[in-house]
Amino acid sequence: MFDIHYHLIPNIDDGPDTLEYAQAMVKISYDQGVRTIVATPHMNHPAEFRGNVELERDIEKEFETLRTHIQEAYPEMELYLGAEIYLSKQDLNQLDQVNIRTMNNTRYILVEFSRDFTSLELKQALNELILLGYRPILAHAEVYKCFTNHMEDLLKLREQGILIQCSADNIVGRHQKPDKLRAVEMLKHGLVDIVASNGHNLSSNRPDLAKAYTYVAKKYGTEEAGRLFIENPDTMLKDGLIEQPSRVIHTSKPIHKSWFWIASLIVLALLTRCFT
Template identity: 30%
Template sequence: MIDLHTHILPGLDDGARDLEESLAMARLAVEGGVRAVAATPHLFRGTEDILDSRIVNKKHMELEKALKDSGIFLDIYLGAEVHIAHNLIELIRRHRKQLVLNGGSYMFVEFPSEHLYRDIRQLFFDVMTEGITPVIAHPERNAVLARHPEMLAEFIGTGVYCQVNSGSLLGVYGSVSRDAAWTFLENRCVHFLASDCHGTQSLPPNLDRAAVMVRKKFGDETARALVEDNPRAALESRSLPFVPDPVIQEEKKRSLKIRIPSFLKR
């Protein structure tokens, strides 16, 4: 399996505290059947220091050497988890290589937990105009999308993709995120399943457990696409092989234009 969303690089954000914890996370991932991960440290609005390529590359090389010395066979690719902000296009133009996944054409974006930005559709359009495909990280943890999954389906209809956290499917973040994550899967709105692991205790690598659950409910093809085929294509900057048409209930379609403005005013 390939885990595209992790915070495994040591000492960069709220993920692995040090190299020792990074190695422990790597061991857990490998034991669960993961053979490659993307290190996606946070980029929050107003903080650009983490994008210093010298710092990120140094941490990357340190971890790769430690993995080799420890006999842990895990490939580490680079990316970022980018907080949605008004200056996102400016950041892309200045730091594109550090923002996108493996230097390619996919980028993980993160919403605030309680609301959506008023001009999010235009922002997505602008990002795609830059030749980058946005991947919404853990939308089930956004209060608006969790309550109204038809909005996520609408975003996906414009060419945006979705990554659900394995921990959400397992109930780690509570019942609201859990139910939303499973609803997104049922609505054919999920393209990647990833762990978003931050350590070895509260948010450990757990992709294997969630993949088993997805396989039981939706079959081998879907599970393989979410943890192998689509992640590999994204790392190689190729079109995703698994992009099902999203499902939107007719009654939700009709009410969509009425509901959205009230959310975006928050």
């Protein structure tokens, strides 16, 4: 399997603080069948982290050190460098000044926004990135409240060519119930393109993929699981074009109030007739 959303570089953001801790995280991934990881440190994020990921030489140096240690312990594990880019509303007015790192030097970019963005704001922001030549991947799309009971808005993003990434823990985890409900609904409608761990540590944000893979394979088939955990991430790393099968959102239409009252009157009339 591939894990393309992974905060693994030590002492950079809110991921591990030592190489030993990072190696312990990789062991979890390796034991679960992951053989390719994309390290995606936070960039341009408003929160204050340990390191300064904005300095290209620093992140390159830290990544190469990490990759050397990991491949000594796990020769089969492939590591690539990417980033999770945070964009605020202000950033969208000055994108030329934002330091953007793509995924493995491809045209793909893993991007997140403030949780209070509306569907329209997300659509406009992601379209700006497309116009600049990027292929946006919306990170952990299930965390955005605007998609609650509005899966059709997520469908419209995919129709623009936006890739939808979902976090494994929000599919099978017990916490963050609203996020989980949205994640399950996204899978139900076939709106997910990539599942990744968003791993940060060994406790609250573990790099677990196996349970989510088993869930998807059991409920939607091994072909769908292979598409989300292997084929699409592999295509992304090669800068290929990821196919997004057409989807249709089936929603039940509410009963019109007039029909409700008509049905109620008919039932009342029948009951009255039975007792007279």
